[in-house]
Amino acid sequence: MEELNIEYVLDELKRLIADKNFKRLKSVLAETNVMDLAEIFDDLSPDESIILLRLLDKDRAAEVFSRLSVQSRKDVVSGIHFNFLNQIIEEMSFDDKIDFFEEMPANLVKSLIAEAPQEERKLINQFLQYPDSSAGSLMTIEYVALKKHLTVKQSLEKIKSDGVDKETIYTCYVLDETRHLEGILSLRRIVLSDDDSVIGDIMSTDIISVDTSDDQEYVAEAFKKYDLMSAPVVDGEKRMVGIITIDDIMDVVERENTEDFQKMAAIAPSDDEYLDASVLKLAGRRIVWLLILMISATFSGSIITRYSDVLSMAGVLTVFMPLLMDSGGNAGSQSSTLVIRGMALGEIELKNWFAVFWKELRVGFVAGAALAVVNFGRMVLLTVINGAKYADYTMGVMITVSVTLMLSIVLAKLIGGLLPIVAKFARLDPAIMAGPLITTIIDAISLIIYFTIANALIF
Amino acid sequence: MEELNIEYVLDELKRLIADKNFKRLKSVLAETNVMDLAEIFDDLSPDESIILLRLLDKDRAAEVFSRLSVQSRKDVVSGIHFNFLNQIIEEMSFDDKIDFFEEMPANLVKSLIAEAPQEERKLINQFLQYPDSSAGSLMTIEYVALKKHLTVKQSLEKIKSDGVDKETIYTCYVLDETRHLEGILSLRRIVLSDDDSVIGDIMSTDIISVDTSDDQEYVAEAFKKYDLMSAPVVDGEKRMVGIITIDDIMDVVERENTEDFQKMAAIAPSDDEYLDASVLKLAGRRIVWLLILMISATFSGSIITRYSDVLSMAGVLTVFMPLLMDSGGNAGSQSSTLVIRGMALGEIELKNWFAVFWKELRVGFVAGAALAVVNFGRMVLLTVINGAKYADYTMGVMITVSVTLMLSIVLAKLIGGLLPIVAKFARLDPAIMAGPLITTIIDAISLIIYFTIANALIF
Numbered sequence: 010m011e012e013l014n015i016e017y018v019l020d021e022l023k024r025l026i027a028d029k030n031f032k033r034l035k036s037v038l039a040e041t042n043v044m045d046l047a048e049i050f051d052d053l054s055p056d057e058s059i060i061l062l063r064l065l066d067k068d069r070a071a072e073v074f075s076r077l078s079v080q081s082r083k084d085v086v087s088g089i090h091f092n093f094l095n096q097i098i099e100e101m102s103f104d105d106k107i108d109f110f111e112e113m114p115a116n117l118v119k120s121l122i123a124e125a126p127q128e129e130r131k132l133i134n135q136f137l138q139y140p141d142s143s144a145g146s147l148m149t150i151e152y153v154a155l156k157k158h159l160t161v162k163q164s165l166e167k168i169k170s171d172g173v174d175k176e177t178i179y180t181c182y183v184l185d186e187t188r189h190l191e192g193i194l195s196l197r198r199i200v201l202s203d204d205d206s207v208i209g210d211i212m213s214t215d216i217i218s219v220d221t222s223d224d225q226e227y228v229a230e231a232f233k234k235y236d237l238m239s240a241p242v243v244d245g246e247k248r249m250v251g252i253i254t255i256d257d258i259m260d261v262v263e264r265e266n267t268e269d270f271q272k273m274a275a276i277a278p279s280d281d282e283y284l285d286a287s288v289l290k291l292a293g294r295r296i297v298w299l300l301i302l303m304i305s306a307t308f309s310g311s312i313i314t315r316y317s318d319v320l321s322m323a324g325v326l327t328v329f330m331p332l333l334m335d336s337g338g339n340a341g342s343q344s345s346t347l348v349i350r351g352m353a354l355g356e357i358e359l360k361n362w363f364a365v366f367w368k369e370l371r372v373g374f375v376a377g378a379a380l381a382v383v384n385f386g387r388m389v390l391l392t393v394i395n396g397a398k399y400a401d402y403t404m405g406v407m408i409t410v411s412v413t414l415m416l417s418i419v420l421a422k423l424i425g426g427l428l429p430i431v432a433k434f435a436r437l438d439p440a441i442m443a444g445p446l447i448t449t450i451i452d453a454i455s456l457i458i459y460f461t462i463a464n465a466l467i468f
Numbered sequence: 469m470e471e472l473n474i475e476y477v478l479d480e481l482k483r484l485i486a487d488k489n490f491k492r493l494k495s496v497l498a499e500t501n502v503m504d505l506a507e508i509f510d511d512l513s514p515d516e517s518i519i520l521l522r523l524l525d526k527d528r529a530a531e532v533f534s535r536l537s538v539q540s541r542k543d544v545v546s547g548i549h550f551n552f553l554n555q556i557i558e559e560m561s562f563d564d565k566i567d568f569f570e571e572m573p574a575n576l577v578k579s580l581i582a583e584a585p586q587e588e589r590k591l592i593n594q595f596l597q598y599p600d601s602s603a604g605s606l607m608t609i610e611y612v613a614l615k616k617h618l619t620v621k622q623s624l625e626k627i628k629s630d631g632v633d634k635e636t637i638y639t640c641y642v643l644d645e646t647r648h649l650e651g652i653l654s655l656r657r658i659v660l661s662d663d664d665s666v667i668g669d670i671m672s673t674d675i676i677s678v679d680t681s682d683d684q685e686y687v688a689e690a691f692k693k694y695d696l697m698s699a700p701v702v703d704g705e706k707r708m709v710g711i712i713t714i715d716d717i718m719d720v721v722e723r724e725n726t727e728d729f730q731k732m733a734a735i736a737p738s739d740d741e742y743l744d745a746s747v748l749k750l751a752g753r754r755i756v757w758l759l760i761l762m763i764s765a766t767f768s769g770s771i772i773t774r775y776s777d778v779l780s781m782a783g784v785l786t787v788f789m790p791l792l793m794d795s796g797g798n799a800g801s802q803s804s805t806l807v808i809r810g811m812a813l814g815e816i817e818l819k820n821w822f823a824v825f826w827k828e829l830r831v832g833f834v835a836g837a838a839l840a841v842v843n844f845g846r847m848v849l850l851t852v853i854n855g856a857k858y859a860d861y862t863m864g865v866m867i868t869v870s871v872t873l874m875l876s877i878v879l880a881k882l883i884g885g886l887l888p889i890v891a892k893f894a895r896l897d898p899a900i901m902a903g904p905l906i907t908t909i910i911d912a913i914s915l916i917i918y919f920t921i922a923n924a925l926i927f
Contacts, residue, residue: 042674044694169660178656179638196655197637201628215501233722235503236715238697255714256695262718263692266725267809273729274805274903275798283810284823291827292834295802299877302798303839307846309790317783324776327786331768331793331911338797339734339761339904343754346733350726351742364743368750375751380762387766418758444733444903445798452790 019049026057035064043069047076055084063093071100079112080285086113095124104149104257107136111146144228145221147261148242148251153181157191157209161202168196177254180239183212188248190216190241218243221250225261230355232258269353273346273443275302302449309334309452316460323467325401326459329410336380337417337455338448344369344425345447349439352429359434365426373422381415405467412462417455424450478508485516494523502528506535514543521548521556530559538571539744545572554583563608563716566595570605603687604680606720607701607710612640616650616668620661627655636713639698642671647707649675649700677702680709684720689814691717728812732805732902734761761908768793768911775919782926784860785918788869795839796876796914797907803828803884804906808898811888818893824885832881836874844870864926871921876914883909 018041025034038046038061046065050058050073058081062070074097077085086094098106098121110118110133122130132150139145153175155164168178181199183192192212202211218241219228231240232255242251268278275298281290313320320326348365351357357365388407392399425447429439477500484493497505497520505524509517509532517540521529533541533556545553557565557580569577569592581592591609598604612634614623627637640658642651651671661670677700678687690699691714701710727737734757740749772779779785807824810816816824847866851858884906888898 042676042694048693165659178659196659200624200637200655200659217501233718234507235501238714255697255718259692259714259718259721262721263813267813270729270732270805270809274801276802276806282815283806283827284815284820288827288830288834291806292831292838295799295831296835296838299795299798299802299835299839300842303791303795303843303873304846306791306794309794310787313787313790317786320786321780321783324780327776327779327789328769328772330786330789331772331915332762332765334790334793335765335768335908335911336758336762338907339758340754342733342904343735343758346729347735347742347750350729354722354726356741356743361743368742368747371747372751372754375747376755376758379751379755380758383759384762387763414762445801448797448907449794452794456790 043072046073051081055088075105142225144219144223151175152252161206162204190249229261272440275445305449312456334452337421337451340418341421341425341447341451342444344422348429369422369426373419377415377418381411385411409463413459421451502531505532510540514547534564601684603678603682609710610634611711620665621663649708688720731899734904764908771915793911796880796910799877800880800884800906800910801903803881807888828881828885832878836877840870840874868922872918880910
């Protein structure tokens with residue numbers, strides 16, 4: 010792919026604005042893709058952005074504006090003339106409009122909605138009420154509706170006259186008088202059929218639809234499972250109210266993945282871009298889990314207190330605590346990550362719990378044995394090379410460390426593999442059962458094993 | 469969405485197969501969506517699957533077969549008659565065919581390719597040579613090609629006659645005599661234009677194309693950035709060779725995310741589904757990093773050895789090691805996860821390193837202070853409640869633990885935030901600088917801070 014040199018165009022635009030060379034500006038703007046323009050506008054000052062928006066055609070201005078980062082959009086809005094803003098918004102597609110209203114201050118939104126035609130005003134208010142991550146909030150109303158009795162030729166004419174403003178014309182929806190969905194058919198099917206064919210005969214009645222209240226994650230799964238490009242959305246009375254298209258689903262998938270990454274690192278999930286988020290907001294999203302985990306870690310401390318006699322008699326045992334705790338934590342994180350991801354992708358379900366248990370048990374033995382052998386070998390080697398320095402590496406200590414390593418890795422694998430499934434069973438989000446929490450649990454268990462074995466073997 | 473009751477259909481099919489009720493089987497099969505059938509087939513025995521494949525129309529059989537899990541497909545292939553397999557493969561779309569050949573044993577693939585027409589044989593061999601995650605390996609050759617001089621009416625007729633076998637007809641490609649791409653246009657544009665318009669006049673020359681050698685991650689970024697539904701793929705001489713469609717890109721995005729999850733949990737990345745992978749393979753993918761991290765953790769052990777005097781004089785310090793190590797590790801994981809994800813989504817770039825530094829420094833102070841205050845309060849409270857039991861919680865110990873907590877969290881945030889950027893700068897994958905590695909590094913640093921402060925404050 011040939012990349013446009015964004016930096017170069019950015020500099021040129023800034024220079025042309027400074028020179029007030031509007032004629033040249035117009036032609037540079039006309040030559041540049043709206044996506045690239047949106048990226049460039051993000052690096053311009055709000056005043057510069059507004060000058061350029063005024064020089065663009067209304068529909069391209071709306072497209073660029075819809076694609077700015079949230080921060081840039083807010084900056085532009087605060088400097089723009091209300092009437093001009095209203096003109097841009099009129100040109101925006103319905104779902105972009107809704108997204109925009111959702112992120113702007115309530116009183117501005119109120120004034121803007123007041124400018125819309127009454128029919129649209131009602132619709133906008135209805136859409137703003139759909140819960141944040143529901144199918145209703147994702148959908149757009151701009152779809153092609155056909156009737157069963159039309160011929161292919163009549164349908165193509167209808168598409169020709171209605172289609173310009175629609176989000177997609179590639180899937181058409183066949184509705185009855187009460188807006189119930191009777192069938193769907195692709196533009197492909199229409200174009201490849203004879204002119205005289207009747208829609209009712211060539212439409213498909215095998216319809217995958219979603220409800221306005223369905224969660225976006227569920228909708229994304231349906232898209233992936235059925236390889237959909239778009240899906241109809243129906244209300245409580247099964248009347249068609251809108252469509253969701255695959256580009257919105259791509260965004261949902263990325264957002265859901267981002268949330269999972271965050272939860273798995275013990276961060277309260279959020280859509281905010283890292284660089285845009287304030288320090289206090291970022292800190293707030295992290296502190297709660299850090300506190301919970303810190304308090305939980307005091308449990309490991311109390312185990313150490315309980316076995317302080319053992320430690321004071323064989324101080325060398327302290328030296329291996331980081332190694333044991335880290336290895337157990339890492340082994341557990343590996344298992345929980347694979348299982349959480351497998352569940353997110355629908356590869357692992359509740360009913361597979363025994364398969365996971367059995368697999369992790371065996372993987373734990375293989376990995377645990379490998380680590381224990383390497384560790385034992387390393388300790389023996391050290392005493393051979395420098396017996397004086399490592400005089401307190403007695404056979405009892407070496408066996409204690411290696412056996413603990415082995416056992417804690419097996420347990421870490423089992424706990425890491427099963428806790429996400431338990432969470433799902435308890436209707437919690439499996440993603441919280443990831444590295445940080447697993448590590449804290451395994452730490453305590455490893456220490457108990459460690460001191461118990463030490464007690465038996467060394468004294 | 470109304471879910472099909474898969475379990476119910478599965479039971480019915482099994483019963484009908486046992487009863488040899490082929491007539492009823494055919495009608496159940498005809499009523500069920502191919503995606504649902506694929507899911508059902510995954511739970512049938514290979515023999516049952518083969519019986520049902522024979523009862524399906526050839527093209528639906530090919531569709532179901534393409535959508536089976538890799539394991540089911542292998543099972544079916546080993547039991548199926550070669551000629552029947554060949555018939556199914558003939559019906560498969562070109563890119564599904566390539567995917568299938570890539571996963572099957574070499575000698576079977578050789579026999580199957582030998583059955584294909586010569587022209588296709590050449591193409592298949594060419595496609596099998598594209599590197600695994602390149603645009604070439606993702607693309608399909610089934611696209612609609614038009615000529616500049618055609619009218620809309622002529623084009624629609626051409627699409628009508630050629631379109632049936634094409635992966636998508638929604639984007640058409642305008643090629644010159646030497647197959648160089650002159651323009652692209654959507655079926656939408658064609659349908660919405662007058663019959664007499666000439667393709668050359670209505671096509672767009674603003675073309676986003678990718679090279680056969682471009683990496684799939686790069687291609688996915690282009691799709692996301694430009695909201696593409698499909699993209700043309702060109703060879704070294706800029707001749708068009710195929711297209712990539714958005715459904716393949718959805719899979720790429722999910723695979724790339726899965727790889728990132730795995731790398732961030734210190735697992736060698738792999739496409740294998742968890743339940744299908746063998747124990748030895750799973751263990752192999754985890755052991756290398758576990759060993760590396762275990763050996764690295766011995767560095768923390770050597771720090772403890774160096775300060776063993778401090779520990780033997782104030783054994784209570786050992787009690788807080790888990791708390792300090794876990795909190796530091798968690799704080800670092802949070803920062804590295806946010807930055808790695810931000811880089812994967814293109815929100816954070818190398819040039820933002822200072823913004824990340826400055827943000828993490830402040831977040832670190834806020835989070836560190838919060839944890840230190842809570843921890844200090846907790847320790848004071850314990851001595852007030854039970855002075856005898858917590859006699860060794862001296863002011864020196866309490867300050868040492870709290871100040872170490874504060875400092876190690878600030879450092880963890882900085883290191884966690886900056887190491888992924890350093891990795892990217894060094895052309896390494898930022899995802900390796902995640903929780904497990906960061907934790908090991910922070911452990912050592914926390915212990916050094918801990919013992920240094922203890923040395924100064926307590927003795």
